[in-house]
Amino acid sequence: MPDTKAPLITQSTKQLTEQHIMHLTRQLATPAETDVLGHCLADQLVPGLIIYLHGELGVGKTALTRALLHAAGYSGHVKSPTYTLAEPYEVILSDQSVTIMHFDLYRMTSPDEFLEAGFRDVFNQSTICIVEWPENGKGVLPLPDLELFLTVAGAGRVVELRAITEKGKTCLTQLKFPPN
Numbered sequence: 001m002p003d004t005k006a007p008l009i010t011q012s013t014k015q016l017t018e019q020h021i022m023h024l025t026r027q028l029a030t031p032a033e034t035d036v037l038g039h040c041l042a043d044q045l046v047p048g049l050i051i052y053l054h055g056e057l058g059v060g061k062t063a064l065t066r067a068l069l070h071a072a073g074y075s076g077h078v079k080s081p082t083y084t085l086a087e088p089y090e091v092i093l094s095d096q097s098v099t100i101m102h103f104d105l106y107r108m109t110s111p112d113e114f115l116e117a118g119f120r121d122v123f124n125q126s127t128i129c130i131v132e133w134p135e136n137g138k139g140v141l142p143l144p145d146l147e148l149f150l151t152v153a154g155a156g157r158v159v160e161l162r163a164i165t166e167k168g169k170t171c172l173t174q175l176k177f178p179p180n
């Protein structure tokens with residue numbers, strides 16, 4: 001399959017939020033460790049949570065989301081929502097049915113596209129939103145509770161997790177992904 005993501009965007013990852021109240025940095029030496037982080041994050045999901053995933057093409061944003069969704073109980077195929085921009089997944093959290101919305105805004109060309117698709121309404125207190133390429137939603141995308149910055153480090157990855165809100169801080173405080 002041809003590379004479907006020719007670089008439309010040449011800017012490096014930008015930070016959208018001005019400040020954070022807590023942060024952690026962890027090594028992800030192998031894809032298996034990315035999966036473990038996804039599992040640990042799944043344990044901390046609460047309705048209404050918004051997570052931004054930053055990082056260059058192929059760094060592992062979808063891989064992390066896939067692991068999180070599977071750990072949250074979704075057993076089907078998780079594909080990258082590159083063309084649909086968003087894909088919903090129904091899971092059960094604490095006996096409650098919750099939608100996890102996985103966004104990939106890489107191909108979003110204007111804020112209008114986000115608004116016209118009705119995405120603004122998806123960000124509510126009952127839906128969990130995970131957003132790849134949040135840089136492209138600047139101005140229309142609600143601010144996150146958590147921001148993850150993934151970078152390539154040798155053959156592995158490094159992830160910095162930043163809590164922007166108290167809700168995000170609770171997630172990080174309770175995250176059972178040990179320092180390594």
Ligand SMILES: Nc1ncnc2c1ncn2[C@@H]1O[C@H](COP(=O)(O)OP(=O)(O)OP(=O)(O)O)[C@@H](O)[C@H]1O
Nearest residue numbers: 028029030031034057058059060061062063156157
């Ligand atoms: N900790 C890790 N160390 C090495 N490779 C990893 C690690 N975690 C994930 N990977 C690999 O990196 C690739 C990640 O691809 P993925 O599609 O998840 O990237 P992405 O960040 O979503 O890219 P895009 O911006 O194109 O959507 C996969 O091949 C996966 O196996």
Ligand SMILES: [Mg+2]
Nearest residue numbers: 061062080132
């Ligand atoms: Mg992806």
